[in-house]
Amino acid sequence: MNLEEISEKAKKIKQVRIHLKEIDQEFEDFLEEHLTQVQYARYIIFSQDFYRGLMKKLERARDMQEKLREQREKNKRFQDRN
Numbered sequence: 001m002n003l004e005e006i007s008e009k010a011k012k013i014k015q016v017r018i019h020l021k022e023i024d025q026e027f028e029d030f031l032e033e034h035l036t037q038v039q040y041a042r043y044i045i046f047s048q049d050f051y052r053g054l055m056k057k058l059e060r061a062r063d064m065q066e067k068l069r070e071q072r073e074k075n076k077r078f079q080d081r082n
Contacts, residue, residue: 032040
């Protein structure tokens with residue numbers, strides 16, 4: 001992949017991220033307009049808890065992946081010595 005292709009893919013990713021932010025804002029505006037203040041507050045709290053939990057799970061998965069990678073490297077070094 002050359003520099004031009006990478007640059008083009010980066011631009012597409014940026015466009016998608018901007019589009020997702022716009023959709024997210026539209027959704028937030030819709031909820032704020034159609035929910036009571038209490039319902040909207042509950043939604044915000046739920047969202048925070050949900051994304052916090054999701055981030056913790058992703059962090060755990062990354063940690064496990066790193067441990068597996070380290071173990072594979074140890075096994076490979078051991079096999080190479082024998």
